[in-house]
Amino acid sequence: MVDKIVTTLLFCISLLPAAYLRYYPFRFLASPAAKRVLLCGHICIFLLEFVVYSIVFTRNLLVFVSSSYQWLYLFSYLPYFLLLLFTIRPYWFQHLFVVGLQAMYMIFIHTVTMEAYKLFWPELWEQNEILTYYLIYILLFLAGMPFMERLMGSLFTREMLRWRPAFWAYVGPVPLLLVYYHGNMGYFNLEPGEMTAPVIHLYTLISRTVLLLVGLCLLQSVKNGFQQVKLMFQIRERTIRLQNQLTELNEYASSLREEQQKMAILRHDSRHQLQLVAELVEKGHFDEAEQQLLQVQKEVDN
Secondary structure (H helix, E strand, O other): OHHHHHHHHHHHHHHHHHHHHHHHHHHHHOOHHHHHHHHHHHHHHHHHHHHHHHHHHHOOOOOOOHHHHHHHHHHHHHHHHHHHHHHOOOOHHHHHHHHHHHHHHHHHHHHHHHHHHHHHOHHHHHOOOHHHHHHHHHHHHHHHHHHHHHHHHHHOOHHHHHOOOOOHHHHOOHHHHHHHHHHOOOHHHOOHHHHOOHHHHHHHHHHHHHHHHHHHHHHHHHHHHHHHHHHHHHHHHHHHHHHHHHHHHHHHHHHHHHHHHHHHHHHHHHHHHHHHHHHHHHOOOHHHHHHHHHHHHHHHHO
16 A cells, blocks of 8 residues: 555656646746746645545555556646646647647656666566656656756747747647657557567657657747747838838928928028118118018018
8 A cells, every 4th residue: 555655646746847847938927926826736736636546546446557647647737737728828829839848758758767667677667666667757857857948948938928929829739749649659559578579669769759859849940930030020120110210311301302492482582682672772761671671581580
């Protein structure tokens, strides 16, 4: 019974690093209240699942074998995923993309764990000791966490998350579809004797390594695509600013032409009036000359 409880505890603990890895890209968006909700929610889910699964295995409602825990993975991750999905929203497709990458990473770590388990502890493997598997799995998962955090952090920046381009609706589900396709390739239906063949081990390790590499290439492609889209928008904004500046320059040039036309007309009228003033002065009509000068001054002031 103790072995079942400890194994179940490690199984539930193994879900927590993956849950944090899904939260990591969205940490910028979580308010203090949302962080408290996520923390309390993760603790409640962890405790509830641990109690329920411990009862299920200690009372023999489920057979205490590795395949039982594998099936439980499908249900155990769902509450964590839904909690994050509805706490930090409405980034639905970004959440799908992250959970797909996280699933690729989990599958890869699971495969490496299985192969290391078979290679270094063959006696325990033959005895189906699940406890040792989870110890190795958790250590390997935590060892690779900084690498995955750095990769996801380089893509999911504050700017990327707050600016939501339309391509996420098409790219978001792709990693999960790849995981589903890989999970239904059929070699899991082999006979137990065939599963222990070295060629199957090698094929499994290579195929899941390729799956992880595809996910990393997809992440890099999305990152580069976002940079290109961002550059296009920057060029568009710069073009709009230049157009606005050209429009302002054209308006300023038009106003200068209008002022020049007014000045030309004013010079012409003033010359004519000054000639008239000069003639009036020569004839001794000083009052009329003074009135003409006042008229010229008014026109200049206006």
